[in-house]
Amino acid sequence: MAHCLEYLDSLPSFQRYKNLILEAMNPQPGQVTADLGCGLGFDVLRLARLVGPQGRAIGVDASLTLLQLARLPSHDSTAVEFVNTDIQKLPFQDGSxxxxxxxxTLQHVERPASVLHEMFRTVRSGGVVVCAEPDWGTFTIDHENRAMVRQIAEFWEESFRNPWMGRQVNNGLREAGFLDIQVQGALLIAPSWEASDKVFDIVQTAVRLAETTRNEEPLQWLSQARERDAVRPVWSSVTLFLNVARRP
Ligand SMILES: C[S@@+](CC[C@H](N)C(=O)[O-])C[C@H]1O[C@@H](n2cnc3c(N)ncnc32)[C@H](O)[C@@H]1O
Structure with a gap:
């Protein structure tokens, strides 16, 4: 997970949507801001630079292992704080x-509505929240074997707790009480076979599909796709739904 998150952060399409998030949040010096499900904390450091030494950027994650890695590069920033807890119940005051x-991250949690409710409770009136979630129903792989691509994509989609979070989060924000909700799409692109495997775990997915269906076809497809990639990149993508909303 740590290697994957580090690699993702370096991809141009990821950097583009990360910049969109920071622009929408528009954190000002001295403000307090939080990143829920912060992973390795790259965005927490970016937020800390924007709020400055008088502000606070708080990263929250359930994985102690990831937070320990996140803490390493941030020891010299007084604005950074990491909290190891479940984001479905935040240890912050109302409106703080x-x-x-x-x-x-909502794609992984048991009760996404609880996270949105906690965001509503802890953000002050007029404050901005941003939710960026993929919708695995939009996963694509550029390979001519459409039947196999569909099978791999569906198998991968079903490995997520909330695979359709992308399309669902807009109504979730409305139901939590947020206003002025604006949605836009961002395409997350893995530009080659190697990148597709690192980002979307395609090899393991095909291997697991072969084991589950007791069918060799996914394994044969793997070697065809590798050969195809040498002459024409096998690239893949998913659409990320980026919702920006305001607390009334
Ligand atoms: C796909 S990673 C995204 C990390 C980060 N937001 C980024 O953009 O790189 C999902 C993260 O959510 C965390 N996570 C999943 N469920 C969680 C929960 N219920 N409470 C807190 N963190 C959670 C995982 O530990 C992981 O770090």
């Missing part, structure tokens, strides 16, 4: 945050 974001 100026802004808050959750990025590719």
């Amino acid at each position: 945050l100026h802004s808050c974001k959750v990025d590719r």
